[in-house]
Amino acid sequence: MNNKVLISLFVAVVVLVGGFALGKKQGWWGKPKGAEVTAATAGPASIVEKVSASGKVQPETEVKISPDVSGEITELYVQEGDSVKKGQLLLRIRPDNYQAAVSQQTAMVGTQRANVGQAQAQLEQQTANARQTELTYRRQASLFKQKVISQADYEAAQAAYNASQEQLRAIRAQITAAQSNVRSAQAGLTEAQKNLNKTTIYAPVSGTISKLNVKKGERVVGTSQMAGTEIMRIANLNNMEVRVSVNENDIIRVQLGDSADIEVDSYSTQSEKFKGIVTAIANTAKDALTAESVTEFEVRVRLLPDSYRHLIKTGPGGHSTVPFRPGMTASVDIIADRQSGVLSVPLAAVTTRSDSAAAKTDDSNRGRS
Template sequence: MKHWLAGIFMVALITGCKKKVETIYPQIQAISESVYASGVVKSVNQYQVFPKNSGIISSLKIKEGDFVEKGQILFEIANPSAKLNIENAELNFENASIKSNQERLRDAVIAKDLAYQKLKNDSLLWRRQNALWQQQIGTKVDQEQRKLAYHNSQTAFQSAEIRVSELRRQIKFAAEQSAKNVALAKSIASDFAVRAEVSGRIYSFSKEIGEMVSIQNPVAIIGDAKVFMLELQIDEDDITRVKIGQKVLLTLDSYDKQVFEAKVNGIDPLMNEKTRTFTVKATFIVQPQVLYPNLNVEANIITAERPKVLTIPRNYLVDEQFVLDKDGQKRAVKVGLKDFQRVEILSGITAQDAIQKPAL
C-alpha cells in the first residue's frame, strides 16, 4: 500500500514540474524598422563667437540671455592705436584728394596753355620767315632759327600735355589709394568690435570688462531664439540605412514620456574618427513649446515601414530562420523587417499556424 502511494506521489510531482508550453498565432499588424540615435537639441544657426583679435574687453554691449540683431556689437576689445590709424589715414586722404590738388593741376594746365600759345606764335613766325625766304628776303640763318624755335615749342607743348595727364593720373591714384587706406584702417578697427553674425539669442557669455579674450577660444554662443533642430549621432554600421526625408521618433529628458516627430534633412558626409559616428541633422515636425540648446535626445530613425504584415514576437524566432510548430518541430521561415519586439514573416507559416515559444 505504501509503495503504491509513493508511486502516485512521484507521478504527480513529475507532472507538476513539467513546464507549460506557450503557443501563439502570428498576427497581422504594422511593423517598422529603425536605427537608434542619440544627440542634442541645437538652435538653428547656432554658432560659437570667436574674436578676430586678441586683447582685453573694454566695453560690453550685451549679457547672457539677451536677444540681438545681426550686425549688433556684442563687445569691444581695447585698441588705442586704431583711432589714431584712422585719423592718420583720413588726413592722408584729405591731402591726396583731387580737391586738395586743384592748385597743382591748375598750374600744370596754365603751363600747358602757355606752351600752346607759344607754339602757335612760333608756328606763325616760322611760316612768315619761310614766306620771306621764298621771296629771297632775309637769311638762311633766320629761317633755320624760326624753324628750330617752332620745333622746340612743339616739343614743349607735348611735354606740358604729358605732365598734365600724368599729374591727373597721379592725383587720382593717390586719392583712390588713400581712400582704400581709410577703409582698411576702419576695417581693422571694426575687427576690435565683435558683432553678431545672426539675429537670435545669447545662450552663453561669461566674460567681463577687463578680461582677456583670444582668437583661439570662443567667448559666446548665439543661435535662433525660436527655431530649433536636432543633431544626432549615428553609428557607422547603420549610416547606410539613413536617408534624407526619413521620419524620426524622439524623446527628450525634459519632456518625460512624450514622443515627438522630426524629419531627417541633412547627413554630414565625414565620419568622426574618434567616435566612429556620423552626424545627422533633423527638424521637428511639431516643435515643443519650450526648448534650449544641448538638451539630450534619444531617437529612432524609421528606415522602413509595413502597414499590414504577418508578424511574430522576436523571442519566438529560432536561429533567425526557424520557428517551432505546435508539435515542437522546426519550420523554416523567411523574415523581413524587425523592430525591438516583433519580426515580419514573409513565408513559411500563416496566421492559422500555431507556434511554440522556444525553451530558454
Template sequence: MGQLFMLTRMGSWIKRHKVWSALIALVVLFVLYKIIAPTPHDYEYTGEKVGRGEVLRVVSASGKVRALNTIKVGTEVSGQVTKVYVDFNSPVTAGQILAEIDPTRVRARVQQTEAQVALARAGLQQTAANVLRARSELEIQERDFARQRDLAQRGFVSKANLDAAQTRLNSARNALDVALAQTQSGNAQIRQATAELSSARLDLNRTVIIAPASGVIIDKLVEPGTTVAASFQTPNLFEIAADTTKMQVEASVDEADIGQIVEGQNVTFTVDSYPDDVFRAKVRQVRKAPVETQNVVSYLVIIDVDNLDGKLLPGMTANVEIITGAKKNALRVPTNALRFRPKAADRGPPVEEQPAKPGKKEAPRQTLYLAGTDAYKPVRKQVRIGLQGDEYTEILSGIKAGDTVLVRTKSLKPKAETDDTDEDDSAAS
C-alpha cells in the same frame, strides 16, 4: 523437478523470514519503478500567444542636439574689449550691440588717412595749376614757332633761330604731358587715400560688435579687458542660437543601416535629462560624406524637431530610433521566437520545405515551434515572414492568431544547481 524443488525451498525460506522477504520485495519494486517510471524534466518551455498589433522596424543611433541655426559672432579688428553688454542666455535682436573694442588706435588711423586724403587733394590742385601754366606756355611757344617759321621762309630769320623755336615748343609740350601725368597720379593718390579712409572708418565701426540676427546667446568667450587679435583668423566672441523653438539632432548612423534611412521618416528619441519623455521628429537630410572613426564608417543624419516647450538644449545627447518600417494590425510573433530552438531530444522530424514557385518572388521562410498537446513535444511550423522588427515580426502565413509560439527554455533546477540562472535559451540549429 529441479525448478519445483527450488520454488519449494524459496517458499519455505520466505515463510521463515517474513520481514526480510518484505524488505527485499520493496527494494526490488523500487528498482523496477526507477527503471520503468519516466524521469521528470528539469526544464519547461515558455510561450506567447500569437496576436495582432503594430510591427516596427527601427534603426538605433545616438547623436547631439543642435540649434537649427547657430551663428558665431567674431571681430575683424584687434584690440582690448572695453564693454560687454550681454551674458549667457541673453535674448538679443538683430542690430543690438553686444560688446565694444577700444577704438583709440583705429580712430587715430582714420584721422591719419583723412589727412592723407586732404594732402592728396591739395597736391592735385597744385598739379592742376601746373597743367594750366603748361598749356599757356605751350600756346606761347606755338605762336612763337609759327612766327619764326614765316620769317624763315622769307629769309629774315636764320635756320638756327627756327631750330631754337622748335626746341622751346617741344619743351612746352613735354611740360604739359608731365603736368597731365602728375594730375592722373594725383587722382590715383586721392582714390587710394579715400579707399584707406573707407577701410579705416569700417574698422572703426567694427569696434562695436552687433548681433547679426535675433536669438539667444548660448556661448560668451570674452569679458571686459580681454585682448583679441584678428591677425590670421577671426576670433569668436559670442555664439547665438537664432531660433531655439526649432532644433535638430545630428545622429551618427552605422554604414550597415544607412541604406534604410530616407528623408521624411519618423523618428523618436529621448535625452538623459528627460528619460520619460519621448520626442518625435522627422529625418530632414542624409549626408553622404562618410565619417571614419577607428575603422568604423558612419554617416550623419539630420533630424528636425520642434522645441516649443524649450526642454531641449544644445549639446544634449539623444538616443535615437529611426522608424524605417511600420505595419499596423499585423499578425505578429516575438522576434526571438524565430531564433528559439527547443532541446535536440524534443525536436521532431524536420519539415520538408516546399520549393519556391519559379519566376515568383516569395516572402522569406522561417521556422517556429508551437506548443503541442505534449509540453515536451513542440510542433515545428514553417511560416512566411514580412516586416521584421527588433521586438515583433510580421507573419504572412503558416500560423494563426491564438496559437502559442515558444520563445525560451526555463530551467526548473534549484538556483544553487543552476548558478542563479533560471533561463537557458537553446541555440539555433
C-alpha cells in the same frame, strides 16, 4: 572464496557502469527538461523596425560671431543666455588705433588733392606759355622762309616750342598720377572707416546667446588674421534637433521624413519621451579617428515642439524658456519601417530545437469534416 566474491563484485560494477553509459547515450534516462513556452493565438499585429542611435541636442540654427578687427574689448553688453534682437549692440572694441588710421588717411587724401590742385595750376600756366611759344615759333618759321632771320634764330624758336610741349605733357602726366594718388588715398580712407565701424559689433540675427567665450578687457583677434577669435554664438533655441551617428549598416534604412522617438537623459527620471522627424542625412561618412573606427553617418532629427510644449515655461519679461540646452545627451529610435496586420505570435511561444526556430501549433480547435 574471498577472491571469487571480489571478482563477482568487480564484474557487477563494470556491468552497471556500462549499462548506465549506454542508457545515457541512447537517451533512456536523463533527458533535459523541455523549454517552457507560452501558448497564444496567432493573429494580426503591427511590426515596427527601428534604428537606434545616440547623440547631442543642438539648435538647428546657430551663428558663430567673430570680430573682423583685432583689439581689446572695452564694452560687453550681453551675457550667456540673454535674448537679443537683430541689430542689437553686443560689444565694442577699443577704437583708438582705427580712429588714428582714419585721421591719417584723411590727411593723406587732403595732401593728394592739394597736389592735384597744384599740378592743375602749373598746367594752366604752362598752357599759356606753350601758346606763346607756339606763336613765336610760327612767326619765326614764316620769317625764316622769307630769309629774314638766320637758321640759328629759327632753330632756337623751334627748340623752345618743342620744350614747352614736352613740359606740358609732363605736367599732364603729373596730374594723372596725382589724381591716382587721390583715389588710392580715398580707398585707404574708406577701408579705415570700415575698420573703425567694425569695432562695434551688432547681432546679425535674433536669438539667444548660447555661448559666450570672452570677457570685458580681453583681446580678440580679427578674421583678417587667420580664423580669428570666436567671441560668442547666437542660436534659435525654439528649433532644436538631435544630431546622431548612425552605423553604415543601418544608414540605408533611414529616410528623410522618418518619424522618431526621442529620450533626453536630463528628463529620463520624469519618463518624458519626445517625438521627432529626420530632416537631414549626411552624404559623406564622418572622419574616422583610427583605421579600426566604425564608419558612421550624421543624421539630424528635429524635435517636434508639440511633444515638449508642456515643458515650456515663461520667464521674467515674458520670455519663454525652452526645456532643452545645447549639448544635452539624447537617445533616438528612428522608425525605419512599420507594417500593420502582420500574422504573428509572441516570442515566448517560439522555441529553438536543433538550431531551428519553430512555433508549435494546436490543432484541437480545427473544424472537423
